[in-house]
Amino acid sequence: MKRIIIAIDGYSSSGKSTMARQLASRIGYRYIDSGAMYRAVTLYAIEHGMITDAGVADVAAIEKELPGLAIDFAVQPDGSQHTLLCGRDVETEIRQLYVSNHVSTIAAIPAVRHALVKMQQKLGEGKGIVMDGRDIGTTVFPDAELKIFVDASAQTRAQRRFSELMSKGDAVTYEEVLANVVHRDHIDETRAESPLRRADDAVSLDNSTMTKEEQDAWLLEQYNRVANV
Numbered sequence: 001m002k003r004i005i006i007a008i009d010g011y012s013s014s015g016k017s018t019m020a021r022q023l024a025s026r027i028g029y030r031y032i033d034s035g036a037m038y039r040a041v042t043l044y045a046i047e048h049g050m051i052t053d054a055g056v057a058d059v060a061a062i063e064k065e066l067p068g069l070a071i072d073f074a075v076q077p078d079g080s081q082h083t084l085l086c087g088r089d090v091e092t093e094i095r096q097l098y099v100s101n102h103v104s105t106i107a108a109i110p111a112v113r114h115a116l117v118k119m120q121q122k123l124g125e126g127k128g129i130v131m132d133g134r135d136i137g138t139t140v141f142p143d144a145e146l147k148i149f150v151d152a153s154a155q156t157r158a159q160r161r162f163s164e165l166m167s168k169g170d171a172v173t174y175e176e177v178l179a180n181v182v183h184r185d186h187i188d189e190t191r192a193e194s195p196l197r198r199a200d201d202a203v204s205l206d207n208s209t210m211t212k213e214e215q216d217a218w219l220l221e222q223y224n225r226v227a228n229v
Contacts, residue, residue, distance in 0.1 A: 001227050003029075003128040007137035010150030011196070012100075012184045013157035015207055015215065019150070020132040022212075023219050025079065032123050034133030034140070035103075036083040037071050037116050039094035042106040044069060044085060046099065055105050063111040071119065097165065097172055100180055104187035107134070113193050134188055137199040146226045147202035148219065154181050156208045 006023070010016045017033055024031035042051075044065065051057045072084045082091035093099065106112055113135075120131065120140045131140070137147035152160075158178035165172050188196040198204060203222060207215050 002229075003126075004145035004227055005124055005127050005141050005143075006130040006146045006148070006223065007141050007144040007199075007202075008130065008132040008148045008150060009134055009137050009196070009199070009202065010132075010148075010205075011152070011157060012104075012181055012188070013161040014150040014152050015160065015212075016132045016148075016150040018212070019207075019215050019219050020130045021081070022216050023223060024130040026216075026220065027223060028128075030123075030129045031081060032073070032120065032129055032131040033081065033083070034116070034120055034131055034136060036073075036091075036094060037119065038107040038112070039099050039103050040071050040083055040085040040090055041066075041069065041112055041116070042099050042103045043090055043094050045106055046102065051102055051106065055102055057102075057105055057109065059109055059111070062106070062109060066111060066115045069115075071116075095168075097170065097176065097180065100184070104184040104191075108187055108191035108193060110193045113139075117194075134196045135194040137202050138197060139194045142199070146222060147199050148205055148222065149198040149202040150205050150207060152206060152208040154178065154185065157181050 008016045008020045017035065021031045045051045045057065045062055050061045070086050073081050074084055075081055082089050083094055117140050123129065124131065124141060137144055155178065158174060158181045161181065162172065162174045162177040205218065
């Protein structure tokens with residue numbers, strides 16, 4: 001069976017990271033969470049005063065810092081994967097709502113996208129990876145052998161994200177999470193640099209009413225269809 005690149009794109013909180021991680025584990029591929037990379041840059045910008053509470057970013061300052069930012073992933077004993085920013089484990093911090101509120105703004109900065117796309121392409125040189133994000137099948141790996149585009153209603157995605165945050169003990173409301181989802185959708189779809197869109201050769205998946213088991217089975221079927229050719 002040939003080793004391929006699997007690109008999974010879609011809207012925020014659509015479940016693409018969970019399904020990508022599960023598939024990678026099942027078929028023995030490396031999983032790359034491109035969204036975590038943008039979250040890491042966003043966290044750095046927040047911690048160093050490069051973005052205001054109102055969401056105004058100091059683009060020049062961020063661009064200056066990009067060459068020195070090292071982003072990597074570390075597999076944990078339980079098989080999970082944590083994001084490292086300059087050697088520091090920031091997995092918990094980057095999942096917080098205060099980071100989510102600004103990540104689409106940072107991700108829309110052309111210099112940030114160019115820098116992270118290069119990192120992502122380097123990670124995929126040997127193939128055998130599953131990478132999820134917003135522009136993996138359109139910009140990062142336009143020649144990926146398998147492209148999936150995942151969607152669900154904003155309300156469904158907000159409820160999933162709200163339940164996840166509540167399970168972690170975060171003090172948020174559903175209304176806050178829904179507003180964040182809608183805001184991120186707008187920025188992702190309208191940014192000038194690599195906007196979120198379905199690649200022409202991507203297979204669409206609306207998982208609004210699917211269980212995780214049904215979703216995983218469907219994705220494995222897509223992989224087998226392409227990798228066995």
